[in-house]
Amino acid sequence: MADVFVVASIRDISPGVKEFAFRPGLGAALRPYAPGSHIVVETAGKANAYSLTGDGTTADGYRISVRRQGDGGGSAWLHDRLRPGDTVRLSQPRSVFAPVATAKHHLYVAAGIGVTPILSHVRAALRWNRSFEVVYGYSAAGAPHLEDLRSLARGWLFEAEGRAQLAEVLADRLRQQPVGTHAYACGPAGMMAGFRVVGGSLGWPEERLHVEHFAAPELEPGEPFTVRLASGRAVAVPSGTSALDALAEAGVVVPALCRQGVCGQCRVVVAAGTPEHRDLILTSREREANDCFYPCVSRAQTDELELEL
Amino acid sequence: MPRPMDDAPYPPRTSMPSWPSQPGDLDIAATSYTLFSLGEADNAALRQWRRMLEDAGVPHDAVVVDAPYLADWIEDLPRTMVPLAAGRRVGWRIAAAGEEAAVLALAAAACETGLLDVELTLFVTDTRRIRVYCPHCKAHTLAAARPGSVVRCSGCALDLEVHPHLSLHTGMYLGTDRAARERRRVRNSHASEAAPEFQEALHG
Numbered sequence: 001m002a003d004v005f006v007v008a009s010i011r012d013i014s015p016g017v018k019e020f021a022f023r024p025g026l027g028a029a030l031r032p033y034a035p036g037s038h039i040v041v042e043t044a045g046k047a048n049a050y051s052l053t054g055d056g057t058t059a060d061g062y063r064i065s066v067r068r069q070g071d072g073g074g075s076a077w078l079h080d081r082l083r084p085g086d087t088v089r090l091s092q093p094r095s096v097f098a099p100v101a102t103a104k105h106h107l108y109v110a111a112g113i114g115v116t117p118i119l120s121h122v123r124a125a126l127r128w129n130r131s132f133e134v135v136y137g138y139s140a141a142g143a144p145h146l147e148d149l150r151s152l153a154r155g156w157l158f159e160a161e162g163r164a165q166l167a168e169v170l171a172d173r174l175r176q177q178p179v180g181t182h183a184y185a186c187g188p189a190g191m192m193a194g195f196r197v198v199g200g201s202l203g204w205p206e207e208r209l210h211v212e213h214f215a216a217p218e219l220e221p222g223e224p225f226t227v228r229l230a231s232g233r234a235v236a237v238p239s240g241t242s243a244l245d246a247l248a249e250a251g252v253v254v255p256a257l258c259r260q261g262v263c264g265q266c267r268v269v270v271a272a273g274t275p276e277h278r279d280l281i282l283t284s285r286e287r288e289a290n291d292c293f294y295p296c297v298s299r300a301q302t303d304e305l306e307l308e309l
Numbered sequence: 310m311p312r313p314m315d316d317a318p319y320p321p322r323t324s325m326p327s328w329p330s331q332p333g334d335l336d337i338a339a340t341s342y343t344l345f346s347l348g349e350a351d352n353a354a355l356r357q358w359r360r361m362l363e364d365a366g367v368p369h370d371a372v373v374v375d376a377p378y379l380a381d382w383i384e385d386l387p388r389t390m391v392p393l394a395a396g397r398r399v400g401w402r403i404a405a406a407g408e409e410a411a412v413l414a415l416a417a418a419a420c421e422t423g424l425l426d427v428e429l430t431l432f433v434t435d436t437r438r439i440r441v442y443c444p445h446c447k448a449h450t451l452a453a454a455r456p457g458s459v460v461r462c463s464g465c466a467l468d469l470e471v472h473p474h475l476s477l478h479t480g481m482y483l484g485t486d487r488a489a490r491e492r493r494r495v496r497n498s499h500a501s502e503a504a505p506e507f508q509e510a511l512h513g
Contacts, residue, residue, distance in 0.1 A: 104423040177399045180423015203340035203400025205427045285427065 002042055002089035003028035005062070007082055013065050014144040017113065018079055019053075022062045025087055030058040035124035036097030036117040036184070036212065039064070041074065042089040044081075048074035051116035051186075051212070052093060053145075055123035062090065065144060067113040096263050097184065097212040099130065104180030106132040107173060109195060111166060111187025115145050117212050118186055122152050132156065135173050137166030137187065167194060174202050186212040206283050213262055213280050222276070225300035229309045230271075243295035243305075252309060254295060261297035268295055272306035275299070324475045325456075326413075328433040332357050332406060335430055337365040340400030343393070344369055345415055347407030348376035354406035354432050374411070380451055383414045383440070390418040404430035410438045410451055413480030420478070441471055442481035449481050459487055 004025035013019050024030055033056045038049045041064070050064040068079045082088065097117055099106055106125060110118035115136060125132040133156040136149055140161060149157050158173055160166035174183065183204070185195040192211045199209045221240035228234050229252065237246040244256055244266055256266040261279030275293035282292075293305070332354035335342060342362055346355040355371060362369045372393075374382045382389075394401075403424060405415050412431050419429055441450045441460045448464020456473035462484070469484030476483070 102423070175398065178423075179394050179397045179399060179401055181399050200338060203336075203338055203402075205336075205425060207425050207427055208399060 002040070002091050004087050005090045007084050007086045007088065008061055009084055010082065014142040014146075016142060017065055017067045017144040019063060019065045020078065020082065021060070022088070022090060028090075030062060031092055032056055032058055033093035034095035034098040035120045036099070037093040037095040037120070038097075038117070039093050040091035041078070043074035043077040046074050046077075047091075049094075051097075051120060053116050053119045053123075055120065055127045057127070062093075065113070065116050065119075067144070094257060094263060096258070097186070097210065099124070099184070100182040100210070102180075103182040104131065105178055105182075106130055107135070107177055107181055107183040108132060109135045109137075109170060109173075109183060109185040109187070109191075111137040111185075111191045112139065113144055114185075114187030114191075114212070115149070116186070118184070119145050119148060119152075121184065122149065126152060133173070134158065135160065135166070135170055137161075137163070137169070137191065163191075166191065167198075170195065171198050171202070174199050174204065182208050182210060184210045184212070206285075219278055219297060222299040225302070226304045227295075227300075227309075228304055228306045230307070234304075237299070242297065243293075243299065247295060247309070254309070256296055259296045261294050264294065266294055266296050267292050269308040270305055271308050273300055273302040273304050275305060276301045324477075325473050326409075326433075326475060328409075328431070328436075332404075332432045333430050335361050335365075335367075335404055336402055336428075337362075337367055339367055339402040339428075340398065342367055342369040342402050342404060344371040345403065345405035345407070345412075346371065346373045347382075347405060347411035347415065348374065348379045349407040349434050354434070358404050358406075358430075374407075376408070379408060379411050383411055383451065386414050386418045387421070390422055394419075394422040402428045402430070404432075406432040407434055408438055409433045409436045410440050410480075413475070413477070414440065415480075417478060417480035439471070440481040441469055441484040442476065442479060443467065443469055443484055445486060449479075450484075454482075456482065460484055 005022040005028055006025045008021040008023045011019050033052060035056050038051045039062060040047050040049050050066060053063045053065055066075050066078050069075045099121060108118045108121050122134060134149060134153045135158045137160040158169050160169040185192050196209050224239050225237050226234050227237060227243055235246055235250045237243045244254055247254055254266050254268060257263045264281045269292050274290050276299040277287045278297045279294040335358055344355055344358050346352045403419050405412050412433050416429055416431055437453050438451060439454055441452060443462040443464055445467055446465035448462060450460055450463040452460045454460045454471050456471050458471045460469045460471060462469050468487045470487040472483045474483040
């Protein structure tokens with residue numbers, strides 16, 4: 001999946017945040033992407049996902065902005081080891097946070113380094129002439145890409161310094177949105193939870209509130225269960241093994257990408273039985289329907305799940 | 310060999326509406342509601358919803374259209390929906406009860422203004438009339454019909470066979486030239502006598 005890219009440039013964005021620009025190496029190609037997409041960067045034995053910050057047309061390469069977190073992780077490796085001219089392996093762009101095509105207006109909400117996919121959305125909105133506005137919360141210690149947003153979203157940027165002010169500005173903007181608006185948030189988990197709670201209390205259905213998850217939560221190994229295929233064949237899913245892996249072992253390969261309940265690629269239709277949904281894709285209404293599940297993370301509440309496979 | 314022609318919708322039945330038997334609960338998390346009573350006999354659903362919203366303290370307004378005026382009201386909807394939705398904020402919901410043709414037309418106009426399915430509560434009290442879309446001339450016809458009926462197109466006067474195929478985007482059922490089916494039957498009977506490669510050409 002991964003191709004070789006060359007670091008074209010590295011520049012400081014704000015304290016602790018650097019931007020890396022990549023150009024394709026031999027045999028690799030830049031691929032246009034939906035705003036809000038991310039790429040997986042292979043760093044010293046690890047793989048980390050970072051949001052692309054461009055408008056999706058890739059005219060100036062792939063660009064990511066990375067905040068250095070801790071000393072042993074991928075971000076430290078990128079900050080400390082990588083130099084212009086070095087090669088690195090990158091996945092194709094993956095889109096799990098795209099704008100809704102039928103939206104009448106877009107409300108983008110960013111906090112801290114969560115600004116990176118929002119920057120991509122704003123640039124794409126300008127390119128495609130979409131109606132939008134931005135709420136950006138930052139701390140006194142650093143506001144990555146604030147100047148970029150100020151010049152891109154002139155007149156439509158609502159800034160907030162610190163959590164209290166962000167909560168206030170966010171509630172105010174959620175209250176003011178015309179019918180047909182979709183809202184998108186990226187930032188710390190606490191901010192995104194607040195975004196959903198406040199939105200819900202102001203009458204926003206969750207179908208209008210979109211969040212970008214940096215990382216899926218750690219999941220319990222879960223109880224064993226059985227999946228039954230359309231052919232009648234039964235496949236046992238032991239505790240600690242995903243249904244996706246158990247199926248693959250039995251020779252039934254379901255196409256999958258993220259393997260953490262985020263991307264939606266591995267969706268399987270459920271004909272009978274009740275899934276235990278552990279993905280980050282379905283809304284609560286869709287969960288209640290119990291007519292599909294994501295075998296990469298989800299399991300079963302019933303002993304058996306009958307699948308249309 | 311040519312595949313046998315199959316008129317069944319695929320995936321099966323997914324475009325046919327299945328209307329609830331009760332008006333349904335409204336979402337009291339909404340910031341406001343507009344209620345529609347569209348040719349509803351005694352405004353029963355409207356009154357039930359109104360009580361629900363009054364108890365919950367949700368602001369609401371109502372539009373009541375009596376049956377004789379419905380046909381014109383439906384035609385004007387794409388225009389009248391614009392001022393109705395103007396100035397409304399996210400949190401607004403619509404609930405509509407009454408004739409299927411009007412409820413479907415309203416749902417289509419509401420989606421056009423940006424509302425989502427989950428922001429609409431629909432309740433059909435009368436399924437006698439539907440709107441039928443003609444793909445031959447792009448006109449539509451309001452008629453007492455159901456899938457399987459034949460309706461004379463108001464635009465091109467073709468006899469349209471109504472299919473169990475509803476577009477929620479337009480609120481119309483699909484109708485196609487009934488004679489086309491007859492022509493196909495004649496053609497097939499000729500084709501069965503023709504050489505195999507000619508059969509392919511006829512069905513291609």
